[in-house]
Amino acid sequence: MERKYFGTDGIRGRVNASAMTAQMxxxxGQAAGRHFRRGDHRHKVLIGKDTRLSGYMIENxxxxxxxxxxxxxxWVGPMxxxxxxxxTHSMRADMGVMISASHNPFEDNGIxxxxxxxxxxxxxxxxxxERLIDEEPELAPPEEVGRIKRIDDAxxxxxxxxxxxxxGELSLAGLKVVIDCANGAAYHVAPDALWELGADVIELGTSPDGTNINRDCGSTSPDLLRKTVVESGADIGLALDGDADRLIVVDEKGTIVDGDQLMARIALTLxxxxxxxxxxxVATVMSNxxxxxxxxEEGIGMKRTKxxxxxxxxxxxxxxxNLGGEQSGHIILSDHATTGDGLVAGLQILAALVEGGKPASExxxxxxxxxxxxxxVRYGGGAPLEDDKVKAAIADAEAKLEQRGRLVIRKSGTEPVIRVMAEGDDPSLVEAMVDQVCEAVAAA
Incomplete structure (x- = not known):
């Protein structure tokens, strides 16, 4: 069944448009509160946010x-x-909420x-x-209305x-690390953690003003990080996104290292x-x-998901x-966390560097x-992937790439777009097959 409000990762959209309004x-809040009721105890929700201006509105x-x-x-504030x-788990809350649109610009927000x-x-x-959102809420009597409290030590x-x-036996002493927090949720915690572990820390993207989250900084815009790493002679650069659940790395030469290389390093180290x-x-269909x-080659398997x-x-x-993630830099280490954690993944990369004693580039x-x-390929409506000509184009591309590559076709969960990806040892064949499928989708 097609979902009405939720996309690939929660509810997301432009603020004061579509579903991202105070009314929504x-x-x-009313629907999730009703859904998570379990018994007669006082129920509790923990709410965090990133640094977007609209976070105040959505939070309230x-x-x-x-x-x-x-x-x-x-309330735990920007986290x-x-x-x-x-x-959420450690405080025994009944549910948790993060207000963020991740790597999107400040005009967007999400839940x-x-x-x-x-x-x-x-x-x-x-x-x-979603069903409960569209129903009338079951409001509490006056004496049972919830209280709101802020905690300061989160x-x-x-x-x-x-x-x-x-x-525990390792230290970051002697390592110069540039950390780019995207002017987002980790602007305090990430530099603090690195400094407390002994690193010489250079901070970027740690001055949020409500509108500069992800702007020319962070994991989606690593040019400043690359420049800073090279000019400062740093050993490595770490870039987080707006809500700090993804990680991209820059080595000492200024080369960008994506999530696939990072997962390979962590897998081999583990x-x-x-x-x-x-x-x-465990990786997705998009991993290389x-x-x-x-x-x-190392006797390690790889399982793919959507x-x-x-x-x-x-x-x-x-x-x-206990290890999985995405090429984009979402890396899950389930021995430690229940979701992708850019800082925790970065610490595992730094630990591997300390243990290996070699430059990040190696x-x-x-x-x-x-x-x-x-x-x-953007489409106006309907179901282009059900079109017979599109199916034929896809089947032909898959046959030509067989044994030499892969074809991945997927519908975006957040916008009316079909994503067409191919990879293989012959780049000209890859490009031809992507164009073939895109043209068929556009004509459907």
Whole structure:
């Protein structure tokens, strides 16, 4: 069944347009509060946000919604998405909410929901909340209206948690690290954690003003990070996105290292330590074929899922794996976290550098990516992937790429776009097959 409000990762959109309004946030709070009622105790929701100006509006509207149905609210202020997940579980909250549009510009915002275990919601949970959003809320009597409270030590709790994931026998002393926080949710916690572990820290993107989140900084705009790493003679640069659940790295030469290379490094390090569970890495259909081949050389399997870190996590649970993620830099280490955590992933990369004693350029260049091309085709309506000519074009492309590459076709979960990706050893064939499918979709 097609979802009405939820996309690939929560509810997201332009502020004061589509679904991202104060009225919608109020209804989401009322619906989620009703859905997560379990018994007669005082129910509690923990709410965090990134640094967007609209976070104030969404936070207050959500809180009013929860309070109106009898749920107490705990505010933790600007915090990374993984911190909200961790704190939801550790504080025994009935649910958690992160207000963020991740790597999107400040004009957008979003609502991500977590269950009491700190995990993102299932499709079934989201469908039920959507149903309740469209129903009249069951308001609490006056004496049962929820209370709202702010806690001030949430940052310290998360910094302590993140540091505990770094091997106790290691230190970052002598390592110069540039950290770009995208003027987002990790602008305090990430530099603090690195400094407390002994690193010489150079900060970028740590002066949020409500409108500069992800603007010319962070994991989606790493040019300033690259320049700063090279000019300062740093050993490595780490870039987070607006809600700090993804990580991109820059080595000492200024070369960008994507999530596939990072997952390869972490997988090999965990295997060397005897800590890789399930004998495999879980990645999505978008991860490069070169990663799969490199892991196979080391006797490590690779399981693929559809795009979305919650689908990665579902497969990790099913197959007993403790490492998974996406090419975009969402990396899940389930021994430590219930969702992607850019800071925790960065600390694992730094630990591997300290243990390896080699430059980042050597430690993080583990395979040559297979040529890969992704194009988006916008459509006006209907179901282009059901068109017979589109199906024929896809079948022909798959046949021509067989044994030499892959073709991945998927519908965006957030906009009317078909994403066409192909990869293979012959870049001209890859481009021809992507164009062939895109032209068929556009004509459908």
């Amino acid at each position: 946030a109020l209804r989401v 509207a959500l809180s009013a919604g929860f309070a109106s149905v009898g749920v107490d609210v705990v 990374p998405t993984p911190a909200v997940a961790m704190l 991500k929901l977590f269950g009491p275990d700190g995990y993102k919601l299932s499709d079934a949970d989201e469908r039920e909340i 940052r310290g709790r998360y910094v302590h948690f993140a540091k505990e994931t770094f091997p 295997k060397e330590r005897g800590q890789l569970k399930g004998g495999a890495l 074929l070169g990663l799969e081949r490199r892991l196979a 795009v979305g870190d919650r689908y990665v996590l579902e497969e990790m649970k099913a197959s007993g794996c 430690m993080l260049s583990l395979f040559t990516p297979v040529p890969q091309l992704l194009k988006n």
